[in-house]
Amino acid sequence: MRAAFIEECGRPPRVAAHRAVRRDGDAVVAVTAAPITPLDVLCATGTSYLGRPALPYVPGAQGVGVVEEARGLAPGTRVWFPTDAGMRPGDGSMAGRCAVPESDLVVLPAEVDDRLTAALGLSAVAAWAALTWRAGFRRGEQVVVLGAGGVVGQVAAQAARLLGARRVVCVCRPGAAAERATAAGADAVVTLVPGEDASALAERLSRELDGGADVVVDPVFGVPATAAARLLAPHGRLVNLGGSAGDGATFESSVLRGRAAAVLGYTNNDLTAARKGEVLREVLTHAAAGRLRVAFEAVPLDDVADAWSRQARGEAESRLVVVP
Numbered sequence: 001m002r003a004a005f006i007e008e009c010g011r012p013p014r015v016a017a018h019r020a021v022r023r024d025g026d027a028v029v030a031v032t033a034a035p036i037t038p039l040d041v042l043c044a045t046g047t048s049y050l051g052r053p054a055l056p057y058v059p060g061a062q063g064v065g066v067v068e069e070a071r072g073l074a075p076g077t078r079v080w081f082p083t084d085a086g087m088r089p090g091d092g093s094m095a096g097r098c099a100v101p102e103s104d105l106v107v108l109p110a111e112v113d114d115r116l117t118a119a120l121g122l123s124a125v126a127a128w129a130a131l132t133w134r135a136g137f138r139r140g141e142q143v144v145v146l147g148a149g150g151v152v153g154q155v156a157a158q159a160a161r162l163l164g165a166r167r168v169v170c171v172c173r174p175g176a177a178a179e180r181a182t183a184a185g186a187d188a189v190v191t192l193v194p195g196e197d198a199s200a201l202a203e204r205l206s207r208e209l210d211g212g213a214d215v216v217v218d219p220v221f222g223v224p225a226t227a228a229a230r231l232l233a234p235h236g237r238l239v240n241l242g243g244s245a246g247d248g249a250t251f252e253s254s255v256l257r258g259r260a261a262a263v264l265g266y267t268n269n270d271l272t273a274a275r276k277g278e279v280l281r282e283v284l285t286h287a288a289a290g291r292l293r294v295a296f297e298a299v300p301l302d303d304v305a306d307a308w309s310r311q312a313r314g315e316a317e318s319r320l321v322v323v324p
Helices: 038-045 114-134 151-162 176-183 198-206 222-229 253-258 273-288 301-313
Strands: 002-005 014-017 026-036 062-069 078-082 097-101 142-146 167-172 188-191 213-218 232-240 262-265 296-300 319-323
Touching: 002 301, 014 301, 026 038, 026 078, 026 114, 026 296, 026 301, 038 301, 062 097, 062 114, 078 114, 078 273, 114 151, 114 213, 114 232, 114 273, 114 296, 114 319, 142 151, 142 222, 151 167, 151 176, 151 213, 151 273, 167 176, 167 198, 176 188, 188 198, 198 222, 213 222, 222 232, 296 301, 301 319
Parallel strands: 142 167, 142 213, 167 188, 213 232, 232 262, 296 319
Antiparallel strands: 002 014, 026 062, 026 097, 026 319, 062 078
């Protein structure tokens, strides 16, 4: 069996022979799809808040596959699974086989392609739960989705539409990202302009809104979050779940107090394993019915180094999914 190995922080993985080490309580899963996510790349740099990972290790914080050995599940059962690769000692999903605690496995519906399931994964869980649970979205509200060209943004826009938003306005980069946001069901797309300040972006965004924003789903922070926060409706909620546009944003006290608005943080770590599975299955139910999709690119394991580098440089136009 072969796997991708991170041997040096900040360098792309190298493919080499590997044997999955099974511990007590683990199932062995034959991996069919493993996404390369921003979290995977961040952990491998050694600069995340979790510290430097124990080297070498197989990356991949989540994956999809077929059970080969388990106590409570029949061989051949299709599953999704998370791992702690890059966050704690141990190997992840970018391998032909992966040993995973059996209690973490989520049994999948047969109707959804493994690669699409991998592309959705924890990003879809975050988008859905941030909107429905953390923001407490209610039917008929107006939703702004920042970073709408990414997986979180695509899912958030589709979730808002499926759950009855009266209007969904997306903010993202021009080009392919804007096309993905439009395909996700946006009523309007506001594209980012390099060097534009928050006031100018807020002005352009306000023209596409029907009143204030009841919910802002924000996986980017920075200037876009600063702009969107100024447009919150009374009792509006901005939920942040990422910082790809910057680690800082500015929120005016007069806006937050005057509108009784809220700025909230979200992390998947607040969800139990069982709850993550419930949310993922809910998302996949919509995916199976053709109501929810995200763009992805399947990549052979032999090409993982190039795909990893594209993700690290921000050049990936869609979610990259390694097929071992």
